[in-house]
Amino acid sequence: xxKEFVKDITAMDVDFAQWYxxxxxxxxxxxYSSVRGSxxxxxxxxxxxxxxxxxxxxxxxxxxxxxxxxxxxxxxxxLQKEKDHIEGFAPExxxxxxxxxxxxxxxxxxxxxxxxxxCEHYKNIIHSYRDLPKLYNQWANVVRWxxxxxxxxxxxxxxxxxxxxxxxxxxxxxxxxxxxLDVYADVCENVLAIPVVKGQKTDKEKFAGAKYTYTIxxxxxxxxxxxxxxxxxxxxGFAKAFGIQFTDKDGALQHVQQTSWGFTTRIIGAxxxxxxxxxxxxxxxxxxxTQVMIVxxxxxxxxxxxxxxxxxxxxxxxxxxxxxGSDKKPGWKFNEYEMKGVPLRLEVGPxxxxxxxxxxxxxxxxxxxxxxxxxxxxxxxxxxxDIQRHLFExxxxxxxxxxxxxxxxxELKEIFAEKTGFVKAMWCGDRSCEDQIKEExxxxxxxxxxxxxxxxxxxxxxxxxxxxxxxxxxAY
Amino acid sequence: xxKEFVKDITAMDVDFAQWYxxxxxxxxxxxYSSVRGSxxxxxxxxxxxxxxxxxxxxxxxxxxxxxxxxxxxxxxxxLQKEKDHIEGFAPExxxxxxxxxxxxxxxxxxxxxxxxxxCEHYKNIIHSYRDLPKLYNQWANVVRWxxxxxxxxxxxxxxxxxxxxxxxxxxxxxxxxxxxLDVYADVCENVLAIPVVKGQKTDKEKFAGAKYTYTIxxxxxxxxxxxxxxxxxxxxGFAKAFGIQFTDKDGALQHVQQTSWGFTTRIIGAxxxxxxxxxxxxxxxxxxxTQVMIVxxxxxxxxxxxxxxxxxxxxxxxxxxxxxGSDKKPGWKFNEYEMKGVPLRLEVGPxxxxxxxxxxxxxxxxxxxxxxxxxxxxxxxxxxxDIQRHLFExxxxxxxxxxxxxxxxxELKEIFAEKTGFVKAMWCGDRSCEDQIKEExxxxxxxxxxxxxxxxxxxxxxxxxxxxxxxxxxAY
Numbered sequence: 001x002x003k004e005f006v007k008d009i010t011a012m013d014v015d016f017a018q019w020y021x022x023x024x025x026x027x028x029x030x031x032y033s034s035v036r037g038s039x040x041x042x043x044x045x046x047x048x049x050x051x052x053x054x055x056x057x058x059x060x061x062x063x064x065x066x067x068x069x070x071x072x073x074x075x076x077x078x079l080q081k082e083k084d085h086i087e088g089f090a091p092e093x094x095x096x097x098x099x100x101x102x103x104x105x106x107x108x109x110x111x112x113x114x115x116x117x118x119c120e121h122y123k124n125i126i127h128s129y130r131d132l133p134k135l136y137n138q139w140a141n142v143v144r145w146x147x148x149x150x151x152x153x154x155x156x157x158x159x160x161x162x163x164x165x166x167x168x169x170x171x172x173x174x175x176x177x178x179x180x181l182d183v184y185a186d187v188c189e190n191v192l193a194i195p196v197v198k199g200q201k202t203d204k205e206k207f208a209g210a211k212y213t214y215t216i217x218x219x220x221x222x223x224x225x226x227x228x229x230x231x232x233x234x235x236x237g238f239a240k241a242f243g244i245q246f247t248d249k250d251g252a253l254q255h256v257q258q259t260s261w262g263f264t265t266r267i268i269g270a271x272x273x274x275x276x277x278x279x280x281x282x283x284x285x286x287x288x289x290t291q292v293m294i295v296x297x298x299x300x301x302x303x304x305x306x307x308x309x310x311x312x313x314x315x316x317x318x319x320x321x322x323x324x325g326s327d328k329k330p331g332w333k334f335n336e337y338e339m340k341g342v343p344l345r346l347e348v349g350p351x352x353x354x355x356x357x358x359x360x361x362x363x364x365x366x367x368x369x370x371x372x373x374x375x376x377x378x379x380x381x382x383x384x385x386d387i388q389r390h391l392f393e394x395x396x397x398x399x400x401x402x403x404x405x406x407x408x409x410x411e412l413k414e415i416f417a418e419k420t421g422f423v424k425a426m427w428c429g430d431r432s433c434e435d436q437i438k439e440e441x442x443x444x445x446x447x448x449x450x451x452x453x454x455x456x457x458x459x460x461x462x463x464x465x466x467x468x469x470x471x472x473x474x475a476y
Numbered sequence: 477x478x479k480e481f482v483k484d485i486t487a488m489d490v491d492f493a494q495w496y497x498x499x500x501x502x503x504x505x506x507x508y509s510s511v512r513g514s515x516x517x518x519x520x521x522x523x524x525x526x527x528x529x530x531x532x533x534x535x536x537x538x539x540x541x542x543x544x545x546x547x548x549x550x551x552x553x554x555l556q557k558e559k560d561h562i563e564g565f566a567p568e569x570x571x572x573x574x575x576x577x578x579x580x581x582x583x584x585x586x587x588x589x590x591x592x593x594x595c596e597h598y599k600n601i602i603h604s605y606r607d608l609p610k611l612y613n614q615w616a617n618v619v620r621w622x623x624x625x626x627x628x629x630x631x632x633x634x635x636x637x638x639x640x641x642x643x644x645x646x647x648x649x650x651x652x653x654x655x656x657l658d659v660y661a662d663v664c665e666n667v668l669a670i671p672v673v674k675g676q677k678t679d680k681e682k683f684a685g686a687k688y689t690y691t692i693x694x695x696x697x698x699x700x701x702x703x704x705x706x707x708x709x710x711x712x713g714f715a716k717a718f719g720i721q722f723t724d725k726d727g728a729l730q731h732v733q734q735t736s737w738g739f740t741t742r743i744i745g746a747x748x749x750x751x752x753x754x755x756x757x758x759x760x761x762x763x764x765x766t767q768v769m770i771v772x773x774x775x776x777x778x779x780x781x782x783x784x785x786x787x788x789x790x791x792x793x794x795x796x797x798x799x800x801g802s803d804k805k806p807g808w809k810f811n812e813y814e815m816k817g818v819p820l821r822l823e824v825g826p827x828x829x830x831x832x833x834x835x836x837x838x839x840x841x842x843x844x845x846x847x848x849x850x851x852x853x854x855x856x857x858x859x860x861x862d863i864q865r866h867l868f869e870x871x872x873x874x875x876x877x878x879x880x881x882x883x884x885x886x887e888l889k890e891i892f893a894e895k896t897g898f899v900k901a902m903w904c905g906d907r908s909c910e911d912q913i914k915e916e917x918x919x920x921x922x923x924x925x926x927x928x929x930x931x932x933x934x935x936x937x938x939x940x941x942x943x944x945x946x947x948x949x950x951a952y
Contacts, residue, residue: 033596034554035547035584040597043542043612050543066519067526071511072586072617072633073570078510094549095574096586099621100567108511110548110572110586120509121516136519141548141617145575157548 009339011278016222017150023272024151027281027340037149037156041265044340047289049159049265053139055191055286056161056263059183065135065163070117072141073108078116082241085115088208092144094156110143115209115234115260118164119242126166126256128247133176134166152269153226153476160264166256168248170235173257177233180261181214184229187263192271193284193391194218195399196228197422197471199447204434207260211235217446217471219399220273223420225446225473228270231261269476274395281341282363284391285319285384292380293342294323295333297349307353311346311373318377319384338363343387344380364390407456408463412472416441422473426466428459437461437472446471485815487754492698493626499748500627503757503816513625513632517741520816523765525635525741529615531667531762532637532739535659541611541639546593548617549584554592558717561591564684568620586619591685591710591736594640595718602642602732604723609652610642628745629702629952636740642732644724646711649733653709656737657690660705663739668747669760669868670694671875672704673898673947675923680910683736687711693922693947695875696749699896701922701949704746707737745952750871751840757817758839760867761795761860768856769818770799771809773825783829787822787849794853795860814839819863820856840866883932884939888948892917898949902942904935913937913948922947 009022024030029045041049057067073096080086093109111117118136126134143157163180167173181198188194196216206213210232218228239245239255248254275282285291292315296308305325315321324333330347337345347359358376360369364387371379402421406412415423423443427433437460438444448468459466485498500506505521517525533543549572556562569585587593594612602610615637625631639656643649657674664670672692682689686708694704715721715731724730751758761767768791772784781801791797800809806823813821823835834852836845840863847855878897882888891899899919903909913936914920924944935942 031597031600033547033593034551035549035593038547038549040547040593041545043544046543046545049545067522068519069517069522069525069635071509071514071516072619073511073514075510091576093576094572094584096570097573098571098583100569107574108570117509117511117516121507124507143548159545 009278009280012221012276019276019278020269020273021151023276023280023339029268029281030151035156037146039151039155041159044289045268048268048283048287051287051289052187052191052267053161056183056187057139059186060137060161060163063135063179063183065137065165068136068138069140070111070114070121070138072111074111074114074116076107076109078120079109081116081119082209082238084237085209089113089144092146094143094145111140112142112144113260113262114138114140114142114162115164115238116242118260119238119244119258122166122256123242123244126244126246129168129249132166132168132246132256133172135163135176136165137161137163150269152265152272155265158265160262163259163261165259166239166244167258168246168254168256170257173233173235173259176259177214177231177261180259181216181229181231184231184261184263185216188216188218188228188267188270189392191284191286192267192274193286193388193395194228194267194270194274195392195396197447197449198451199449199471201230201447202434202445202470204431205445207232209234209237210260211237215447217473218270218274219402219422219473220270220476221276221398222273223402223474225422225471225475226266226270226273227446227475228267229261229263232259234258234260275391276341279335280339282391283341283343285343285388288341288343289320290322290337290340290342291319291384292321292344292346293333293337294321294346294348295330295337296323296325297330297347297352299325301350303353304348304350308348311348311358311376315346315377315380318381344383362387364394405455406460408458409461412437412460413441416443416474420474422446422471424453424455424469424471425460426456426458427468427470428462428464429467430459430462430464433459433461441472443472443474446473446475485754485756488697488752495752495754496745496749497627499752499756499815505744505757506627511632513622515627515631517635520765521744524744524759524763527763527765528663528667528743529637532659532663533615535662536613536637536639539611539655539659541613541641544612544614545616546587546590546597546614548587550587550590550592552583552585554596555585557592557595558685558714560713561685565589565620568622570619570621587616588618588620589736589738590614590616590618590638591640591714592718594736595714595720595734598642598732599718599720602720602722605644605725608642608644608722608732609648611639611652612641613637613639626745628741628748631741634741636738639735639737641735642715642720643734644722644730644732646733649709649711649735652735653690653707653737656735657692657705657707660707660737660739661692664692664694664704664743664746665868667760667762668743668750669762669864669871670704670743670746670750671868671872673923673925674927675925675947677706677923678907678910678921678946680907681921683708685710685713686736687713691923693949694746694750695878695898695949696746696952697752697874698749699878699950701898701947701951702742702746702749703922703951704743705737705739708735710734710736751867752817755811756815758867759817759819761819761864764817764819765796766798766813766816766818767795767860768797768820768822769809769813770797770822770824771806771813772799772801773806773823773828775801777826779829780824780826784824787824787834787852791822791853791856794857810837820859838863840870881931882936884934885937888913888936889917892919892950896950898922898947900929900931900945901936901948902932902934903944903946904938904940905943906935906938906940909935909937917948919948919950922949922951
């Protein structure tokens with residue numbers, strides 16, 4: 001489209017952070033309020049979250065999990081029961097000290113995550129191996145008292161689901177941890193068209209209280225990484241702290257093995273930064289609140305609007321279709337729905353009606369096709385599928401382009417001095433090397449990928465024998 | 477069923493409050509935790525809430541509303557902007573005073589309701605008559621610092637939806653207030669089979685900050701009333717306090733007219749107390765997580781379990797079906813799913829398979845029918861429909877039975893001394909009479925029904941000229 005229609009958003013290359021802020025506000029995803037660090041999720045942003053939520057919720061249910069709801073508050077003494085956990089979360093919780101006029105005897109925090117609440121409940125309801133596994137999930141809001149915040153990426157309050165499960169054996173808990181990471185990867189790749197690297201977090205980066213943490217990591221357009229979902233094997237640490245025991249088949253008393261896993265509104269930030277461009281949002285069809293936006297041309301002419309509304313009704317059978325029948329100019333509308341990342345625009349005017357055709361314009365490629373209305377439903381289904389495929393391929397290609405390899409420390413530093421992206425390099429396993437890399441390059445270990453490549457035999461930092469290949473990156 | 481299978485729950489007539497507590501815990505709807513006044517909503521309870529939520533959410537969307545999400549916290553200064561509102565809510569909010577280690581400059585409350593957050597946002601986004609109406613809804617948790625709590629009925633934290641809308645005229649806001657009350661009544665009567673009385677709250681009982689409040693009131697099995705949903709016309713009080721103005725078609729600046737309306741997890745308490753009996757829960761089919769529970773008989777015999785699982789697959793086309801294939805005795809299962817209020821039990825054993833039949837047992841009437849499997853799908857659809865209808869009729873008959881009429885104060889006192897239920901009586905409109913009635917009978921004004929009956933010309937309390945007919949009752 002002509003530049004004259006383009007809303008004033010900063011170009012990505014000029015200032016990526018400002019581009020992001022422009023997009024989330026001007027595409028009507030969020031608004032700010034007087035509540036520092038929190039965001040208002042507006043109808044378009046919330047409809048997007050509802051789609052993601054529905055896709056994930058159905059997968060969580062298909063894998064045998066049940067939804068529950070736990071209290072918002074956690075008494076301080078309960079939070080303190082698991083030592084690593086309280087250490088990790090205490091600095092970033094909000095404390096309630098008064099109820100009405102009365103000061104509380106014990107202060108309560110607003111849940112930053114709900115492990116301890118689930119544990120207290122599990123102790124009540126688990127007694128025998130017959131009670132296992134327990135596969136619970138919760139959709140909720142949580143609060144972490146962040147100093148610096150950005151819409152979706154890091155907010156004081158965010159929405160998420162948190163799964164919490166109990167198993168009879170370490171092996172079963174391990175399988176669950178993998179299974180749910182796979183579910184997250186499936187939603188990222190097949191709904192949001194975001195390619196991910198699956199791997200394990202280092203001990204430094206793992207969840208407070210976990211035995212180990214699995215993660216999916218994605219790469220944004222600016223070459224920074226974003227942790228997109230985590231799945232934790234909690235071992236029996238919480239079970240021992242809370243006394244969650246069961247009688248096994250042989251009559252022996254054992255502690256359960258637990259997992260937890262979470263996926264948040266943050267993923268919307270990832271989607272924006274993976275697919276967006278200088279004209280605004282680009283939403284993959286499977287997540288898009290509106291997949292096809294009908295824009296009537298010369299709508300004041302007799303029959304055009306009626307025809308367009310009829311078309312909407314017909315197409316609603318195969319896609320989420322909307323129509324803008326307002327009296328704004330077509331050019332304004334084109335720009336607005338490009339800004340909002342609607343995958344496909346359908347233009348229809350008097351000449352199209354006469355010729356029994358419509359014009360389809362793809363948001364991802366800008367490609368324009370004239371399609372006969374006889375085959376419209378099939379054609380639209382086909383194009384939406386192709387957009388979904390194309391966005392994934394494009395994101396994958398960009399990730400490959402921005403993925404580097406370093407054999408030694410000078411190479412690693414050179415790459416991070418000049419570029420941003422994933423750097424694959426070997427690691428000896430020592431925390432000190434991890435710290436030094438962070439200090440000298442600003443990059444953190446994103447994960448030890450499941451798919452290990454033997455890049456060299458030496459740690460990229462200290463030169464000692466390497467234990468693991470790691471993806472390093474600057475991250476959100 | 478034989479008494480030997482019945483779990484130990486208190487009979488309704490012995491102690492209704494204890495019966496209620498027994499049912500919510502033994503039917504696995506909730507569990508308690510160390511968080512005073514809050515509840516854990518267990519899988520069965522949450523699945524019930526999800527069904528209610530889905531039914532209501534689709535109606536909210538069909539009437540043109542959009543879902544959004546507002547922050548959990550409200551800074552004290554923002555809450556204070558509307559005077560009546562803060563007076564109503566300040567005594568019952570939870571205050572956050574610390575974030576991490578740091579003490580806040582201004583304390584934040586945990587939202588008890590979100591009018592002020594919506595108002596702040598509306599001021600940002602509404603400028604012209606073209607921006608109206610704004611029809612927003614939010615699904616969220618809210619907190620009210622209650623001293624005495626009971627699962628579902630009154631909890632420190634509860635789940636709800638809250639609608640918040642802006643309109644150009646008083647008349648449009650009025651229509652919206654009525655429309656959403658009708659939506660609530662529809663969900664109550666046609667999903668939950670709870671008959672309701674629609675009416676207006678007196679000024680004493682209206683929402684803090686509203687011009688007027690409409691309500692639906694239902695009657696529990698013990699004759700106490702329960703407010704089941706409210707819809708408020710807020711007038712322009714909030715709009716003036718927050719400066720929400722728009723330019724009308726003639727170019728004049730006007731304040732918007734607003735509404736808000738809410739429906740909560742409380743309704744689950746109503747459903748329990750309207751339909752439940754001494755054997756436990758009775759859930760209307762449209763709300764039931766499981767509508768048909770298959771209990772295999774002599775399931776150790778070859779082919780029985782396979783047959784039952786096949787049946788489950790077939791019936792899933794017409795109903796939410798589950799199966800209990802565990803090695804517990806059929807009698808235990810019968811009792812368990814009666815306790816849980818599953819509308820229909822399907823028994824199938826070797827003899828039934830031989831005869832190409834199954835046994836259906838209704839939870840509401842206990843009626844047993846032998847049905848040929850050829851017609852099973854139609855038959856089940858038909859019976860579920862009949863259960864839904866029957867529960868509503870039964871509840872309505874009970875309400876009629878417990879609805880009385882009083883002409884004067886001695887009659888009113890006599891009724892409330894001997895009975896519990898709705899009492900229809902006339903009122904002069906004075907707060908002092910309302911207060912006196914409460915003091916001397918324990919009953920409050922539930923509503924001034926839309927459907928006014930002229931019972932007499934005099935106020936039931938003071939004898940002065942009557943203005944309105946009121947439903948009075950002791951209430952939850």
